[in-house]
Amino acid sequence: MAVKISDKALDHVIDEMIGVVENSKDEIFYISEGARTEHEQLVTELKETKEKVLKHIENGDQLEQKVYYSRQRLAEVSKYFDRYSEDQIRDVYEKTHRMQTKLAMLRQEEQILREKRDDLERRLINLSKTIERAEGLAGKVSVILTYLQDDFRQVNEMIENAKEKQAFGLKIIEAQEEERRKISREIHDGPAQMLANILLRSELVERSYRQGAVEEALAEIRSVRKMIRSSLYEVRRIIYDLRPMALDDLGLVPTIKKYIANIADYNNMKIDFTVLGEETRLNQKYEVAFFRLVQESVQNAIKHAEAREIQVKFEIRKNSLTMVIKDNGKGFDPKVKNEKSFGLIGMKERVEMLDGSLTIDSIIGRGTTIIIRVPYKAV
Structure with missing residues (x-):
């Protein structure tokens, strides 16, 4: 059975992972800093120990030289025992013994210092490796954290965008079907009914003419002509709703002017339209896109925002097109996503297809x- 993970659950999982990685990064940082501090202390201690070793070697060599001379003196005293007094012999012997004892202790201290020095050097090598590994690990954790914070967020956003696009695609299909039903009803209730009526009226005209009732036939013809005009108006209105012919014939600016004038008159409200720059024909895809964007924006302002005043500004420059639609409606919070705001999603899709931005x-x-x-x- 497939398990469906909600957006909030995915965000929670990512936040948990980021928290664990950040804590791990902090622990690595503390370990690295502790190793660095210990490394600095050991470097200082090693320097002092090396100085002590050198000092002990120097003192030991000097003392060893003294012991050597003292032993020669002792040998001489022992050889000519009868020439020296008992006190002189004891003094030479004790002095030589003290120096030998001191030399042995000095050499023992030197050996201990050498072992300490070697141990400090080994510890420094291990600490250097620990610091190096910690820095490498911290770098890898930083990369992982970047992936979690940026790339995973982008994946989540991509999933949300994909869901929005999927919902938008379904909405487009629903809108297409609804539009087809609407056009079908309009044609059935409007032009189709009128054409059927015109057919019946044409039969009455023929019957009246054959019966010699010329005036009645002419009256029916005038009625039929009126119905044909009405049918033609309905057909043109339906075509205009699908795609204004003026957009192909006259261009974007005149079509927007006509559209705004009609919708302002129909809704009994004020809509201002201002054009900045040279009024020129644009590439067809830009004209269609901007006309639909104006349609959607104005309809949203009237239908959803309940605005009574709307300002539309269109600026044409050499390298850019800018449109601003401002209304005095009730407004909304752009940060709060509305699952049914497919109009705004559609506008965003249109603008992105033109590599533009919508704010x-x-x-x-x-x-x-x-x-x-x-x-x-311009091409």
């Missing part, structure tokens, strides 16, 4: 400002 600045109760910037190079 939403909104405060609850103070309206919303949408800024769209897209790089553009």
Whole structure:
């Protein structure tokens, strides 16, 4: 049975892993710092020990020389025993014995110092290796921590984005089906009904004409003409909703002007449209994209934000296109994700397809400002 992990659970797991790795990194740091401190102390102690060893060697050599002369003196006294007094003989013997004892102790201390020196050198080598391994391990832990903090977060964001895109894709399919049903109903209830009525009226015209009722036939023809005009208007309206023909014929700016004028009149509200820069035709994909972005933004401001005033600014530069849609609606918190905010997701997708950026600045109760910037190079 498959186990489904929620976004919060994944975040919790990543946070736990980051916490463990950070603690491990701190422990490694403490070990490394402790080893460095001990290393510095041992370096100082080794230096002092080496100085003591040299001093003991020097003193031992000097004392050994003295012992050598003292033993020669003792040998001479022993050889000519009758020439010296008992006190002189005892003094030479005791002096030589003291120097020999002192030399033995000095050599023993020297040996202890040599062993201490060798031990300190071995400990320093091991500490150096420990510090080196700790630094290497700290570097690896830092890399792991970077992966956890950045790459794993990106993976989580990618999963969330993938979920959003999947939901958006499903919403697009639903919207397409809903749009098809809407168009089907509009055509069935509008032009199709009118065409059926026109067909019936044309039969009445033919019947009246055959019966010699010319005036009735002419009246029916005028009625049929009126119905044809109405049907043509409905067909054109449906086509305009699907894709404004003015967008292909006149371009983006005139189409937006006409759209804004119609929607402002229909909703009895104020919508200002300002164009900065040269009003020129753009690449078709940019015209379609920006028209749909204006449509979505204005519809959101009216339908969801309940705005009464909307400002739309469109700036055309040599290397960029910028559009700002500002309203005085009720606003929202952009940080709070709405699972049904597919309109904003769709806008973001359109802008990203053009390598642009979409910024939403909104405060609850103070309206919303949408800024769209897209790089553009006229062909």
